Amino acid sequence: MSLQSLDITRRSATTTASPGQRQTTEVAKLIDVTKCIGCKACQVACMEWNDTRDDIGENHGVYDNPADLTANSWTVMRYAEVETDRGLEWLIRKDGCMHCAEPGCLKACPAPGAIVQYRNGIVDFQEGNCIGCGYCITGCPFNIPRLSKKDSKVYKCTLCSDRVAVGLEPACVKTCPTGAIVFGSKEDMIRHAEERIVDLKQRGYAKAGLYDPQGVGGTHVMYVLHHADRPEMYCGLPKDPAIGPLVGVWKGAAKPVASLALGMIAVGAFAHYVANGPNEVDEENEKEHKE
């Protein structure tokens, strides 16, 4: 584990480089939506492995339960009944952290080391360093992190970093009954997806494709979609996700520049004083009032 702690690509609110000499395999989870039956085994395995338990909620007139991601539900199935040219399709997508190569959450996080990106691609929250500001929620292009009401820390899928660290697949991957979720090196996962896409195209899904959005530098959780041209059909999977321009402004160069500006004001003021001296009452005026 101590070695693992050095295999870091990025660390939130840290401007110097992390030790990163080691080159570990870049991993990825591939979710083949076309094989998914929406059984929620992944949801259960996730909670079981991570020792979280959500509330026993209510039925909201749909199969989705829990209805949304929470600090205890790090993954949920989202069900969409969509009419396409093939008739009715029940598009079921496992939602959760995409483990972006350019993570918006990490970019937004003000707490040093509360979010890290390991060299293998996993973006992990270190709740011990989290201050609970929720900036990561603001920064995420996929609306994933959730703030716990209990401890005001933010939680999300860790891609089972603890399992991956010892060479195992994530819990959801292992449990998936139909093999809709697979795990391996990112390279292998892309190859696996390509095989699946050939099969889907043979079955008439002309627009089948891989979802690995480049707007966030690619992701370490990818989807095989029957309709890759319309990801929004899958309960609003963003078509072209990117770290929002506002987040860019907010967390980009603006802040060092603003800091510099403040520094300049201080320095400028000092310089002004040195150059011009204080603004005092004129001697003439003084005299007048002495008398």
Add this chain to the structure above:
Amino acid sequence: MKPDPDKLLRFTTAERINHWLVALFFFLLAGSGLVFFHPFYYPFNQLFGGGTWTRILHPFFGVAILFFFTGMFFRFRKSSVLTPTDWEWLRHAKELARGDHRNLPEAGKLNGGQKLMFWSLVCCMVLLVLSGIVIWRAYFSFLFPVTVVRLAAVIHAAAGVVMIALIMGHIYLAIWTKESIGAMLHGWVRRAWAKQHHPAWFREMTGRDE
């Protein structure tokens, strides 16, 4: 302090207390806010009991400053109305910075610069409060769509920087203009000082123009 016939009362006790309360919370807010602004300032969190405490306290400081600043606003809003003379004053402010006040029109109790500062601060406060509510994660953020939250975060940061810059200027000018800090500390200024810096006010207070 007993009234000194040589001196003029510039700020009442209530005004002074109000000012310093706002100042106090400004420093708390700026210090805690900068923690989230950039990693460079993160160590400031130690002043507030760590990162999490800083996150918890900052918005409550905001609530406090909103309360006191509102008080200030009602105290000074009338005396801060900008007149044509103030604009004229502002046009000559650059000369003043170089120490040359010959062409400066006579300032009242507050000069054009001070008034402008007041309204700038009011603007910043409005922006900070509104955007601050939107990004107050514990109570309000879930009410707004993420794009609004993102916009609010940018506005909050920007307004915060502007406000800090303004206050830095304000502080420097207070230091630069000798004796003005005393005016805010004990309230009294010498007649000469008043005549020098706020001639119109001086006349108004003394009825004299020498």
Add this chain to the structure above:
Amino acid sequence: MNVTRRRFLKICATGLGSSSVVALGFPVTKAQAEVRAFKLARSSETRNTCPYCSVSCGLIMHSLGDRAKNAESSIFHIEGDPDHPVNRGTLCPKGAGLVDFIHSPNRLKYPEYRAAGSDRWQRISWDEAFARVARWMKDDRDRNFLAKNAAGATVNRWLTTGFLAASASSNEAGYLTHKVIRNLGVLAFDNQARV
């Protein structure tokens, strides 16, 4: 270059500003980041079969302790057996949550008795429970056992007590149940094959 006093100060300020930009950032002093400790590192593993549907997925149950005399095993995690030819390590949503079945707050722990007309359970001992059941059964069997039917054929049956067998008990339990129940003469005997 004619450096005036003012200009000199400006240069100093710029230099100071830019060098502070370079220094911006929080030094990396604490532990960088660590993943959660792997919770199965030294747990005990037991092979089992999922008790739900008839796919009969292979399970690995992880329990506390290394089976030392002083350690009480308590199962805290269950996952699929990757060697099992049918499930190959996978588990469905029910199987993946088995640990909550084992530790369900509604697991029965003691024999309990409810008297006629009562609205509560009362805890009893196993001896008492066995004695009571045996008494009920024998009294009913003695009274209602049919050795011969109206036609005089030997039928040796007992129709006034019935037995419903389980759907998830082991073959061994099922075999013993059949052996015992049939030899008391019970015919009203069924299992959960249909429902």
Add this chain to the structure above:
Amino acid sequence: MTNHWVDIKNANVIIVMGGNAAEAHPCGFKWVTEAKAHNQATLVVIDPRFTRSASVADLYAPVRTGTDIAFLGGVINYLLSKDRIQHEYVKSYTNASFLVAEGFTFEDGLFSGYDAGGRKYDRSTWAYQMGPDGYALVDETLQHPRCVFQLMKQHFSRYTPEAVSNICGTPRETFLKVCEIIATTSVPDRTLTFLYALGWTQHSTGSQIIRTAAMVQLLLGNIGMAGGGVNALRGHSNIQGLTDLGLLSDLLPGYLTLPREQETDFKAYLDKRSIKPLRPGQMSYWQNYPKFHVSLMKSWYGAAATKENNFCFDWLPKLDKVYDILQVFELMAQGQLNGYFCQGFNPLAAVPNKAKLVKALSKLKYLVVIDPLATETSCFWENHGEYHDVDSAKISTEVLRLPSTCFAEENGSLTNSGRWLQWHYQGARPPGEAKADTEIMAGIFLKIRELYRKEGGPFPDAIANLTWNYQIPAAPSPEELAMEYNGKALEDLTDPKDPTKVILKKGQQLDGFGQLKDDGSTACGCWIYSGAWTEKGNLMARRDNSDPSGLGNTLNWGFAWPANRRVLYNRASCDTTGKPWDPKRKLVYWDGAKWAGADVPDLKPDAAPADGMGPFIMQAEGVGRLFALDKMAEGPFPEHYEPFETPIDTNPLHPKVISNPAARVFRGDADEFGKGQQYPYAATTYRLTEHFHYWTKHTRLSSIMQPEQFVEIGEELAREKGIRGGDKVRVWSHRGSIKAVAVVTKRIRPLKVNGKTVHHVGIPIHWGFKGVARKGYLANVLTPFVGDANTQTPEFKSFLVNLEKA
């Protein structure tokens, strides 16, 4: 399952009908996705609802609940009329060529021999024409007007695509597409598998639906093939095992049958069951019945069972009728039962018509519930408000609740749907004082035996002499019991070919049922399980998952009955010369001297193909039955009958015979059936993938995944009724009423049936008044108390309801 889970991957076409494999058996369904991904298989789902299985299917066909025979009958008609059958297979491996007795007729919905008063048939005409040699007559050309093939063709000619569409509500084009996909497997190198579950069995015509599918498979030559078969995906982990072990009213272990009360003569009892071949050279394996039976008696009674006393034949209780669960609750409701035991079974939830069940349980003197969980049945006397409104003070049943262990706390074996026996191990101690089922049964038995010893009583012989030589009498170990049902030699056993050679010494474990004797020299508790624990040890615990053939028959993993065979009827995967129909699926083959291959051959291992021994060795004919003789209650050919509650109130094929004429209906229950006028919607119950029956409402994780009771309705019906998703609705049948949240979905579409629009209402089961999930109504408040004519499986899948916004 004729085949097994992994074998599904070998299929080319997979039909999920009468079940929802993705929902109920997700981990088994992986072999469907595997077949799709790596065998380019086509998945077709036929269901009233667009299910989770349908979500990954290549084709979905809607069908009205309870009309599966019409659909499959239409498929048979399509295959026969378009001549898309596997001719060689049909000719050699089915009874298509057999001539049927002249008296057999079918008119206006009824077969010959119907007794309307008794609601049953005299089945004597449902027979073959017999030759003077005692064998059935056949016409290999299949042209004889009385041969099964011609009669079948005629019978199913009524099931035209138009008739199917009219009855089932399936669009004609969709139906024909399904037929075409099915027909592609009539060639020798393509197979189809049927995956079904309670969606077929829980109908008043359930057994006949399954038969119809089996007939389709026989016509296509898909039985005995890798990737073929008719596969029952059983619901519970060991319901296969408990059925194998005969825990049913009329069975003994290993599908041996209890004598009826008329059968007082031991020899006649055995002869009737030692079925003689109906064609020359056939194995007719039930001829060995006496060996299985006598060995069971020796296992139970030991030395007390002797040749002289007919191996204690008289000790067995004799049947006057079958006491299935519906019959028993009917008797209980009439006050004819005093005591009842529920071992790991929650009948208050699992048997239809809850109101009747509560009434019945309240009439008992004592109820004993053995369960790991606090079930509704054990608490049937508790008041739980609207969900279970009873007056405890008025219920005088004494109840005893005994805590048992769960899977994790015991050793033992379970038999999966593919007939694999697999051993499991204890991982923790049970909570509190909970005891294993074996200990509880032993505790009860020892106490009763002691009472009989002390006090005497009627017929104590079977109790006193029951073998009980377990090391700890109060806690027989699973290992001892497994060795007992496997069986052992009671004398030295010699090789039949060489009597001087001892193959097993006295006391040694048997290698398999082939060694059983009818002279009392062997003991075996369950003949089909013989071979599970031999002198080699516990074969159920084997863990070698190697699969040299790649067909998925891991012969060294666990033990499969019978004789470790993985695919039943696998002899039929070869042509008459012993060559595999498809060289890529070489399950078994004749190597010139014996049968060899990737599976244990389902035939005498040295029966040369030239000798013509048929592949269906348990049948007297040696072939598969397209004509069922007298084995089915309602006829030798399947016929479409409407559910007892039908939304169209008629049967378009024969309006005078609407529902199954041979189904048993108890007097009071007929009055409780609803009519389409009052209850216009076709309802069906089912389980969700997140849940297991009524158990997982005690499990937090499962409850989180589907926390609250709901019913599913289509968008059109919802619009008509002004219901939006998430609204509370009230659903009621003629028997009771429930309230639940409405899930409004595109996945349930109205169907056009016989000129009428039929809406379905989907009612998931699971919720009740006990557990950690939200409280709900037991869904059997609504369901009718009638069962399949053969198995008495309740008709949970087709009934009528009405509904409104609550």
